Amino acid sequence: MRRSARAPGWTATAYAFAAILTVLAIGPALWLVVGAFQSPEAELNTLSGPWTLANFREAWREGGLAAAATNSVIVTLARAGLNVLLAALAAYPLARLSFRGRNTVFLLVLATTMIPEQVIVVPMFKIAAGLGLYDSLAGAVIPFSVSAFGIFLCRQAFLAIPQDLEEAAWIDGAGSLRIWWSVMLPLATPSLALLALFSVIGAWSDLLWPLVILQSEDNFTLPVAINRMLGVFATNPRVAYAASVLAVVPIIVFFLTVQRWLRPELFGGAVKG
Amino acid sequence: MTSQTLHRPWTPWLFLLPALLVLGVFFVGSAAQVVAFSFTRYSAFRNPEFVGLQNYTTLLSDRIFWSAILNSFLYLLVTPALIALSLTAALVVDSGIRAGKPLRLLLFLPVVTPTIVAAVAWRLVLNEDSGLLNQLLTFLFGWAGLHEIRWLTEHPFTLFSAMMVTAWKGFGFYMMIFLAGLMQVPASTREAAAIDGAGPVGTLLHVTLPALRPTIALIAVISSISALKVFDELFVTVRGVPANQQTAVPYIYDLAFEQGAFGAACAAGVVLFCIILVFSLINLRLSAGREA
CATH class of the missing domain: 1.10.3720.10 (MetI-like)
Known part of the structure; x- marks a missing residue:
């Protein structure tokens, strides 16, 4: 459903909302992925390493x-x-x-x-x-x-x-x-x-x-x-x-x-x- | 009618049998028992014994029960948030931008995500010491002394935290219903409004939104019913908070499966059922209106 007459700025507004919604929808999940690959001594909620697969191994074996x-x-x-x-x-x-x-x-x-x-x-x-x-x-x-x-x-x-x-x-x-x-x-x-x-x-x-x-x-x-x-x-x-x-x-x-x-x-x- | 009056008399029942068996035993059977058990003293360790209304009178004088019911009503605040988010999402997807279709897919991903995974992710975002949300709040409002909200431990923030998970997980679903609703608004109507000189905002306010009113009402009711039934979000996102910060279903779960008080849990279930029933009946009336 494409609007024939579209005011300038309308598309830009739509894209701005689209960007916010995208961050909201996948942000938390991506942040979880970051946390899953950080080694236990890394600080939570940062992007700092060291990075590891140990959490996955632990979940697989012990969990x-x-x-x-x-x-x-x-x-x-x-x-x-x-x-x-x-x-x-x-x-x-x-x-x-x-x-x-x-x-x-x-x-x-x-x-x-x-x-x-x-x-x-x-x-x-x-x-x-x-x-x-x-x-x-x-x-x-x-x-x-x-x-x-x-x-x-x-x-x-x-x-x-x-x-x-x-x-x-x-x-x-x-x-x-x-x-x-x-x-x-x-x-x-x-x-x-x-x-x-x-x-x-x-x-x-x-x-x-x-x-x-x-x-x-x-x-x-x-x-x-x-x-x-x-x-x-x-x-x-x-x-x-x-x-x-x-x-x-x-x-x-x-x-x-x-x-x-x-x-x-x-x-x-x-x-x- | 159909030509199929020729079938054998028991043929329909053979088709129906498996489904009716499952629904009959597990849903109708349980519904009957939940009422019956609610009048008994019944625990994991003893057989049911009739006690009349005692479970109900005990519940009514139980402060924890009242806070659970109150919190369940507070939880209905998630409904306007869900409507705002899902309506915005639907309007953006439907706005004619080229990214509309991939965006629709992307915004549906949280719906697919298991609730417990959503809750675990939000626990990280809501972490009281280092979580992104508190970092953001400190950055924005730190000058006003606002920082480190106790999202995972302090009432009523624990409720809001669980609501965030509900809203995050749910808005993509309701967006699809809004998109279905938008399809009922003929493009020609909107184009006519545009030709008449209504700007995009005018068209939205005077044509699109009024046409979506039945959809908004429908979503308000079904998301309220889900809100009253919420369990996972509270049980996981704010796990371990005191009983008086829980809503009705976690309260019932705790009563039955932690304390073993089956009879009292059934009575609480009956009370919750009556509350939900009010919303279900509204839903039925709305559906009837749509059929007409």
Whole structure:
């Protein structure tokens, strides 16, 4: 959207704001990178050396970072994969099949968005523990393997698909599962990709639930491990800085790879409801 | 309706089953239990025992609980900051400058950053002795005796510190919603205003901002709901501060998982739920308005 008539100085103002916002957005993270590469005797919040990789080694060896990174990858992939799969499955009948109770089910699903995880964390912990999920990666995954938001997003996408495509497949003798897989899913790719993107970002960042459900260090995800390091290495916070840098790099790389799916117009629909 | 009334009667339920199972057990089940447990004395070491409203009366006379609720309301101050930042960002990205697209990507990076990493980075920036922010304040206002604000230990600065992390991590997300909103403002309307002689500032004030009013309302509500649910930012950025400097969710976490008082934590959860519900209902009304 390019404005045809632009007053002089307008562009300069925009660039000045752009520069300030850029510094604000990446400044703190870059400063953390500086801190992570400084040796423990260097003064905090300076640009002086000596520079070292020792913090990374320490985080890797003593902080259990290798295990935490593996766990985070497993939990994140499982959560994102299940979120897309279960939401896309549930959204199909809600968008396209007629059956008794459809509206009730949809309203109930929407109602769960009104229940914040933070409010119900205690009973959720007891239920998960009762199912044998305490201190297991499955426990970090299963309760958050689907969300009402995801179902809503997929339903919106399916509703936008023209019905005659489906009818053609139906006449060709395709069953519901077949139509879901080969007609609905391919045509809903932008929304499914956005859901996957949100799920990956959310799962990679999640602290509260893994903190509650994971007990042994071998099972920690990256945020829980970094939280532990802040306590254990209180005298050398640079270990936690190094771990934080290592935790942010994969997600940035992931995001830059899939960023073409991040389109503002999808956000309009995504936040409704 | 659709041609698909031909499907078998249980087909829809097979599609729905996995999702309903997870939501039913973990969300609906927990929601029911949080209410039930709130009326019991229940700890990590004993089974629930019905005590009526005792948890609630104890909470009401607990000063720490009240300060947690008060701090949660104070935390809503992050909402105007978020709106200002994200709206500015959206207007700059949408201003027609050539760097618009890369800037949009760049400003989204904090959204992708795990909250704990954001918190650790800001702990460094907010370090009381050497942090960049205190250095900057000393440089700018040192002559007025302003330096070394206790960002990580002293109330209410600890709240502001956590809010900075929330604002930093969140504004790129709301920027995208504003950009979606800006797409609804037809370029032709803005061009017409420009042709009518409105300068960029005039167009902004009289055309763009009024058209964005529904988006601003929406973001105000959803960012308020997130603010009431804040945990990571306080738990990590200002870790170890006394209980009376915490907001509601860290308070609940502490009550349940440090002190083992499950029943009382559930009662506090129910109170927080009621507060959030008010905002959720406003959100529903706004959504209904948009659909109409």
